[in-house]
Amino acid sequence: MAANGGGGGGGGEDGGDLLQAVEAFFSDTEDAVVMAFRVAKSQASWSVAGRRTRHSTKPRVLALTVMRSAATQKFKVKLHVLKQTPTGMQSAKIYKLKNLNKVEAVSSDNSGCTFVLGFDNLKNKPVAPPQWTLRTRDDRNHLLTGILKLCKENLGRVPKIVGMDVVEMALWAQANAKTLPSEGRVEKGSVDTGVEKGGKVSVESELVSKAEEEDMEALLGTYVLGIDEAEAFSERLKRELTALEAANVHAILESQPLVEEVLQQLDAAQGSVEDMDEWLGIFNVKLRHMREDIESIEARNNKLELQAQNNASLVEELNSLLEKLSIPPEFAAVLQSGTFEDARMPQNLEACDWLASSLRSLEAPYLDANYVNMRAVKEKRLELEKLKATFVRRASDFLRKYFSSVVDFMISDKTYFSQRGQLKRPDHADLRFKCRTYARMLQHLKNLDKSSLGPLRKAYCHSLNLLLRREAREFANELRASTKVSRSTGAWLESSQGGVAQGTGGADTSTVSDAYAKMLRIFIPLLVDESSFFASFMCFEVLPLNPHGADEDKDEDGDGGSAAETNGSDTKSTEQNPAELESLNLSLQELLDGIQEDFYAVVDWAYKIDPLRCISMQGVTERYLSAQKADAAGFVRRLLADLQSRISLQFNRFVDEANLQIEKHDRNVKQMGVLSYIPRFAALAGRMENLIQGNSRDVVDQAYMKLVNTMFAVLERIAQVDPKYQDVLLLENYAAFQNSMFDLANVVPTLARYYQQASEAYEQACTRYINSIINYQFERLFQFAQKVETLLYTISPEDVPIQIGYTKMDLRKTLKASLSGVEKALPAMYKRMQKHLTSEELLPSLWEKFKEDFMDKYESVEGLLAKCYPTEPLTPSSAEMKEIFKNFIF
Template sequence: MARSSAEDMELRKACSAAIAGAGGKEEEIVLSIRVAKGRGIFEKLGRLAEPRVLAVSTKRSARNEKTKAFIRVLKYSSGAGLEPAKLYKLKHLTKLEVVTNDPSGCTFFMGFDNLRSQSVAPPQWTMRNIDDRNRLLFCILNLCKEILARLPKVNGIDIVELALWAKDNTPAVITTQVTTTQESNQDGATVTVVTEREVQVVSVEKDLLVSHAEEEEEDMESMKSLLSMYLMGIGETEAFSERMKQELLALEATNVYSLLEAEPLLDEVVQGLDAATLCIDDIDEWLQIFNVKLRHMREDIASIESRNNNMELLSDNCKGLVDELDGLLNKLSIPPEYSAILTTGSFEEKRMLKHVEACEWLSTALHSLQASNMEPCYANMRAVRERHDELEKLKAIFIKRATDFLRNYFSTLADFMLTDKSYFAQFRGQLKRPDHADLRFKCRTYARLLQHLKSLDRSSLVPLRKAYCQSLNLLLRREAREFSNELRSSTKIPRNPPGWLEGSSNSNDTSMVSEAYSNMLKIFIPLLVDESSFFAHFMCFEGIDNKDDDDDDLGIMDPDGNDDKPETTSSELGALNEALKDLLDGIQEDFYALIDWAWKVDPLRCISMYGLTERYLSGQKTDAAGFVRKLLDDLRSKIISQFNKFIDEVCHQIERNERNVRPPIGVLSYMTKFENLASRMEHNIQGQSRDMVDKAYSKLVGAMFNTLEKIAETDSKSFDIVLIENYAAFQNSLYELANAVSSLAKFYHLASESYEQACTRLCNSVINLQFDKLISFHQKVDELRLRCGKSNEEIPFQQGLSKADLRKVLKYSLTGIDRSFGLMYKKLVKSLSTEELLPSIWIKCKKEFLDKYAAFVEMVLKIYGNEPVTPVAEMKELIASL
């Protein structure tokens, strides 16, 4: 079994150091163990559990000498060290429950009765194994039994199984939970002294198993009772009854004899009883008299006690009423110093602490006077209502003063930077990121004030957000414009940028255009994201989590010293996006201008700019950076539009060849120069811009092939020749690039198929021209066999298909075959403008003729029997020798 993290002393020392650094120097670590933090919704979204360390600690109060217990949650910081994250008091623990959805049983959650919101899920943890889970739960139960004298509610855990586990693993449990000391006796032997917590482990075990022991004891008593009843019925009951009757008769006879002997004594006793009766009668009369007196006395005492109780009750009620009235007067009283701060005075930085204190008091006073927080009888009191109205007026006066000041303050917030010429002069030649540190420092002064304004009146922040956005929007747009202008002016571009059909050279390199756009994104996208996040947190928008943003930490703390950040909701996400639009709207025009400038220099740089935009877009979230994501999406659309505009222009230039080309046609210029354009496009591909380039290839090649088909159709005689020469030129120029790019390989194969089809048609036309009678004879036979259903025996008797006709066709077609092939070769040489294609086409032409001749010979052998015809092998040797 692997060693438990509860036995890791280094982990315990690290936890002690982290807790001591957070102000818990007097706390003693009882148990520290590694766990994993997890909730059900993270598991559904596929998110990983976060590693945490749970530390159970105790602290002895020096004032009342009571021991307090805590459960601390520690997380790993960026430096791999531990730092406190959460603190739970053990006295608020009400429930321990194992999650049934986890089949391993290692996941459980703890319920506390002091959670601020019932909608907040209780803390849930996942242990590494069952032993670690039992060790932690048993430690918590021990402390509850020892310190609180009670146990929390336990669900989903077999108590008997837990007790048995504790019994089997008592040394391990005591090692993690109990402090032991070693002493040496006189003989030198080491004696281990177990402190009081070891006894508590056994005590908890006994408490868990007490119900089971009581049940066994009751069962034993029942068995003994039944056994005794059963034994009484064994023996001779009739003999026993007879003996008892005899003894009874003997006793009665003895009693009668004794009475007869004692008659004189009885007379004396009777006389004594008569005298005693007379005395008793006298005593009875006296008792009746005393009873009447005592009854009157009891009535007087009861009356006195009743009056005394009423007086005590009245005194207690008066005392409680005075205390209650004192508390109510404290709630209703308005401290004059707070009233003065809220209604008069300036909002200088040195007075902000007093304003914050006054706001906190005002919020607390209004909250305490709400009907839900008071007794119904007090809520309807005139004094309470009047004081509540006074507080509302005081709140309205303060909110108006604060909003007027902040609105004017935010309106002029960026003026000192806009009027500073040296600030914008720094962009000339340096191109560094704008520095807003002074601006944010001025904003942080009023961060707590905005937080309290939101708690007092949420609607008061609307005009403040508007003023802040308008002021900062002017600054951001000016910075973007200056930066964009400096980028364009400082970028050296070639005097004669390459055309789309020209290859790029070192003198015509336009990569600096993409670098300028990359610098614009690298500087301003993080800046806009930071400004959006800062604005969302500074203006108290809910639903924005800025835990990892050190620049956006406004230092807002609650009275207990914890970070006072809003809970994660999505209720204000729409309002935030609208505000961000006011904050950043208009800045996209400088990005558009940079894209247009780059497009004019080299339209193919849109490919690299598209890849850069996609890379930034994939790293943006949708909460505080929602407008930045929309800006990048608009930039991407702008780049796609400009690139498509360029592709449309290229396609238009290709289609104009249809009107300008005149026979002889030859190889069209764009068929061979497309390779230059494709090479430049491939050189500019970055990231995810592959799809955009592939779509452009489809559009360009489609226009090229369609235009080629239309041009070839203008001259039916040279239709196949035009296709063969152009498709061959396209394949030759694109061969190397098609081997490296799969999308271009598809068009290469398409051109290859069209080339083969054109070659086949050309060869067939040349063969049909020289051997028309042979081909025509074969076609007539096939037509009779397939369409008319004539049998092989009937065909030789048809007109024009007799054996004599066959001999004439053979003699006409095969006599002087070398001359016929010479004419075919001259026809191909005359038709083709490039000699490189002639050998392959001539070989294909021979193959096509041999295929047709083989089919003709097979037909003759089936239908005409032993008619003399040159064998296929002999014809093949003859053609090969030509």
Template structure:
């Protein structure tokens, strides 16, 4: 049998070396396997874990000794290194795994592990003896140092004690003295690890157990004798008891006499106690009656005092101060008196709320005085709301009438006037707090007030926009550009690059710069002033419109009225869809009609220069992207309508230009480059100059429509004269590419059409060149084509025997086609030059023609060499040199 690793001194020294820095002593070490083994039916382990060393170490600190369980593993260098450390004072459970048939697998449970949900590792020993050695050592140390034992599951402690008693062999321990010579000493296993036999079962307990077991064995062997002895002892005890009772009779008589005397005394005492009890009961009843009367009087006094206090409070609530009553029923609404009106409103709102059930004791709610006072307050509220509403309606109308009557307030001839509502808003702010109190008193009164404000201010805004737009158009100097951009009838000398019309788009931009922030500010001010429960419309600093707001930078926070919300409900501002719908409906009344003046500027700009629609579209998109989709909905709708109108006007221009292009189709005879192709390049160049912001899509759509119509019209015109169709097409497609070369490099949409024109140009060139070549060398290439057709059906050797394809026919054809080949090539050049109006295209076309002819002749020469190997024809090199010399 192999020696246990518990006695391996080398292993213990390796463990001590691994934990040398901790100054701990190794008391026990043994090799184990860590992991979850899988056992088969035969009890053999199918899968084992990792090899580890368990070492029990101790460290003394003063009079205290600490014990540790260390897990060590083999390092790459062959030495042990510390892996984990457990404190034995936290050991709470030792459990032997039941599904291991050998009983060599156990777990150690510690109560200080962070994650109790993770199962503790399983340790597997080589045999039962090694398991018992380790567990006995752990239990001994726990008993000696901690004074307690952990819970042991799956193993009998008595069996372990018996095993420890039987397994105490003598082992030889080698120690090294200072001179280096090993000295053998014989020690028992108890020297290495303290046994737990005396701790688990003491000597006295063992002796008692043996005596009991011996008695139990004796009883089993002599059961009948033991029963007879017990019966005899029982009879003896009963006889002794009877004898003792008879001897104690005199004593019993004395006791009985004493009991009778005591009974008499108790009867007398009971009679006296009954008498006293009756008297005490009468006295108690009298005291309770007195206390009841006193309690009722005290309760009544307290209730009367509380009632007086409550009535005083109620009377204070029901009292209407005369100064507030006078202010509410007949006070003035002048600015000097507004502070008194606000105080009266606050008192009235508080008084009405104070008589409501949540704030008033429900027992007082049905008192007649309370009902009468509530009716009086309602009357005061109705009177005040009616007076204030009538005053505000008249006040709004008078403010606007005063401003409209002053002509110097609006734009005049030669002078553009920026609308200034600072004074109007300042005067309105005086009554902002009053409006909030009116809302808290009666929400229904705000509807008519909002309509009155919108109706009055709408007149002012429309007048300002109309005068500003009229003067803006009158003061803008720009010459009108012709809308006939692609007209074929226009003379070639006409200057289609019209004068600069940037002042038109600048005027439109100025209109937006002035009025869009104004309308947004008015919307925001109106929403706050008229107590709509919606989020803030604009951030501090004004409207985002691509940089500056352009309107009243000093008055960027005009919608801040400097007032606090009155009640808690108003302070909880949220996106109330119903309120938002009501606000947008009111804004429609406030700003409706002003869009007509914007439309007039757009139409005016279109008449002067239709291409300025591109610039205006970009300006509008920039303003539109700066608006939030919230209560300033009318402004977004206005900008959206402007964008749609500009797009519609530009589409109208595009349609007219496309119509001009289509009219070229109706001309009877056209040669050379069509006029609209260079004009389109000029138009595209100017359109690119006008693009601002996000107008790319608008222009790209126009390009797509223009070029599609141009190409379709070009193809239709070419079909009117098929004889010259290819020349016409290649010249126009070449002109399209030349005129748009620079723009196609920077505009993806034009680049797409550039490549489309390039493909059409190549196709037209190929067709035209093939026609010229076949015209001069028709017999040559027809002969080659016949050979190619026959090669699909018969072998090359049979072709010379076909009708018209004999060697004699070949020689005749070569003589007629190539006898004057230099003249034929010169004729091809002249024919190519004859109908070409664009002389700059001739060199490239002639190069294409030569290359195409040489390719075709090369194919013919290969066919001849294959079909007629004995025949000699001019080589391809000779033909190339001949064409190069011409």
């Protein structure tokens, strides 16, 4: 190690001994010791306001070490603060030199050996930085120039120097320059501060910043003489100082008497000061010892006080934790082996409350996170979990057996069900009262172990499903047995018009639809109530249900279904839980599955008696379906939807059978007059309109469309069998359809559309038929007129009589053949029409249409002859022909 690196040693050790001790301390590390100094560390401590700041001084050793970086080949410099103990050196603090940003002298120390090292990573510390005091200025300069040299070479910068004479430090560095390796591996003992031996370094550029250099140049520039070297400037300052001191001495000597008096006073004051200094030294030692004793006492008192507070807090925490970990024996007995009788339920519920709160108190955030993983807490949590599992298993076994026993008791008692001659409304009030006793326990089971509710829900659904199916089966059987009505025929075209047109041969079948409505009125509110009670009793997190259907569906006996009872755990959520709703619907499917078969049996029974009663049953079902808006009653809605589909299927079956009978209507047989299904459809439509309720309008309209389309298609097909009487058959049947549908078409839009279609078809058939009657007698006359009209497109009217076949002679022959004996021909035509028609009421209107069409054509012929054959008048004239019609007597 370089010489003087361990300057400033004390305590009987020279500099070399201190350096050896420090090197021995760092022998096990890769750090190389550059220098080491004994220093006094003082820390400012503030006292009462108005008094001086006092310092506590402690001996320390400052050691500067370096370690070359293998990557950058630069030194990593550290400043170690060491303290000596009886066992050797100990590291008190380590500073990295790269964080050093300021070196500031302490102004209160006139010797200049005390300074403060400012590190930028310690700016935010609330404690003031320590002050370091070296023995001599040489030690101070040695340490600081070494630090500045290392900062310059390894960091490329120097810290800011405040309150120190930089020129003095630079001159000292010139006089005491040493070498510091910059390349190669750093070996212990080969590192020191300073510059190369024998070399000369310009330290001004290293120790003086640019700003300070500019200030110095400005200061030197105030002198007239040019100063090139610091030695010359220093000599000049000394000479000026000597001159000033000589002038001062001369001035003092001139006032000798005063000086002597002052000297006497100074001697007296010096003696007093020396005495006071001696006393102050004694007092200072005593005060220092007293201060150390007070600090020691205060430290012990603080530790004891802190220990007492910690002990009190610890005892309080342990007592609180022990309260949470203790298990009351009465609760443990109830949870492990208690009974579930009605009288014991308050104790069971209280034990459940305690168990739930105890488990919750052992979990974060109710328990401090530091305690959660404690062994005692884990063991107690495991014990509580075992206690919970035991109670949940016992309670679940009891409830499964309890549900089964209550339902079995009700099934074994026949008075609960409908019997011969007596319909009995199902009453589950007693069952719900017994179940409600355990509603709160189910809520506790959900809080303790939500998975335990699954088997309990299945057990309840299985037991209650047996009861509901038995009640529905007995009620449906007795309902059908007690309903007296004549069976109608489904083949509505096979009987006579008087019987089948009414659909049931005159029998009143309203009791059939009434029986179905009563089935719904009794069981739909019951099923909704059961769904609501099940959702509440089994702790499903869904919105509450509307337990009733429409108000008008209450039974006339006045004992409507009861509302769903709550179990004390009201649902607070305002939004539906999709997962819980799906789980509830699956459970309700299991609870109510199979009961739909009895509803289907009633529908099939009603269809066999009177198929048209499907219309009223459809309306009743739609009314109930529209009343079920609660989501949790999903199964009830599906049941009503299935009933609606089944009723529609049965009614469509009836419509298909009727449609098939229309298609088979007297096929291959000549038909005359009005077909039988026309008036029977009118009677059927009238009855269907009387049975329509609610939204079943669409179902009936679909039936109308299917039947009427088939009727019109079959009518057209039958009419084509005999083309001679085709138009007569069409006009008679379309007229009959209009006459029978007139009233209904005014109120039913679907029938009004078909009424209009029949009216158009009737007009077309009438026109064709009238033309055939006219042509039968006057075809030759009207054909001659038609040919003349065609000829007029090419020639003038005057040239028509000279054409071959259109001469006046040809005209006379045609008129004679057509109009000869016209007075007798008209009655013959009337009788022909009378012979063709089977409906006498159509003859007057057809004859009037005949007269109108005939006279229109006759007047047209008369005008044509007057234009082309002015000398050949039409006989009889149109006026005479009108008189002939007017004098015609039927």
